[in-house]
Amino acid sequence: EDQVTQSPEALRLQEGESSSLNCSYTVSGLRGLFWYRQDPGKGPEFLFTLYSAGEEKEKERLKATLTKKESFLHITAPKPEDSATYLCAVQAAKTGNQFYFGTGTSLTVIP
Amino acid sequence: NAGVTQTPKFQVLKTGQSMTLQCAQDMNHNSMYWYRQDPGMGLRLIYYSASEGTTDKGEVPNGYNVSRLNKREFSLRLESAAPSQTSVYFCASSPRELAVETQYFGPGTRLLVL
Numbered sequence: 127e128d129q130v131t132q133s134p135e136a137l138r139l140q141e142g143e144s145s146s147l148n149c150s151y152t153v154s155g156l157r158g159l160f161w162y163r164q165d166p167g168k169g170p171e172f173l174f175t176l177y178s179a180g181e182e183k184e185k186e187r188l189k190a191t192l193t194k195k196e197s198f199l200h201i202t203a204p205k206p207e208d209s210a211t212y213l214c215a216v217q218a219a220k221t222g223n224q225f226y227f228g229t230g231t232s233l234t235v236i237p
Numbered sequence: 238n239a240g241v242t243q244t245p246k247f248q249v250l251k252t253g254q255s256m257t258l259q260c261a262q263d264m265n266h267n268s269m270y271w272y273r274q275d276p277g278m279g280l281r282l283i284y285y286s287a288s289e290g291t292t293d294k295g296e297v298p299n300g301y302n303v304s305r306l307n308k309r310e311f312s313l314r315l316e317s318a319a320p321s322q323t324s325v326y327f328c329a330s331s332p333r334e335l336a337v338e339t340q341y342f343g344p345g346t347r348l349l350v351l
Contacts, residue, residue, distance in 0.1 A: 227279040
């Protein structure tokens with residue numbers, strides 16, 4: 127069964143304290159893995175698409191990496207404005223229009 | 238360029254009432270999706286439309302119907318609302334130009350069924 131598991135559920139960091147969020151997936155053929163940021167009361171905002179194991183993408187303080195079983199979202203020297211819920215999703219090759227989302231990691235960055 | 242827009246932003250219904258959630262995108266995307274988001278469950282796909290004129294069921298379609306009115310608009314209808322349909326509903330669209338689809342989401346509709 128295709129599924130996505132994110133950990134931890136919640137993470138509190140001091141400003142400047144780097145850390146990583148995990149997204150583990152089991153899917154019958156990965157077509158793509160996506161990271162989104164969601165602020166309270168808003169829709170998910172697209173961050174990254176990763177296509178194959180070994181791929182990395184960066185945007186400001188965020189860096190996403192992908193292996194055959196999991197993806198990491200590394201946050202370097204976070205700021206309070208990075209506080210949000212980060213969602214991971216996978217698109218399976220077998221069911222091309224089906225996307226499976228994790229439940230997210232709620233990140234709080236304390237000044 | 239507004240991206241994906243949804244109306245209404247918030248709605249309260251009584252059990253058994255019907256309503257239609259509207260979604261429109263101005264990015265000339267081919268595919269459109271409806272999700273619901275519940276605490277601890279993550280986003281779950283209700284229905285999707287790979288192209289104008291086609292619709293398919295997702296993971297949780299029971300109790301819902303959809304219409305792809307044209308390339309821009311994709312509506313979600315609740316014929317007889319139930320308290321279990323209390324949720325936040327998100328519409329998304331994607332270009333469907335490549336095998337890997339990046340979805341862009343609207344701001345959501347918060348629905349409370351009493």
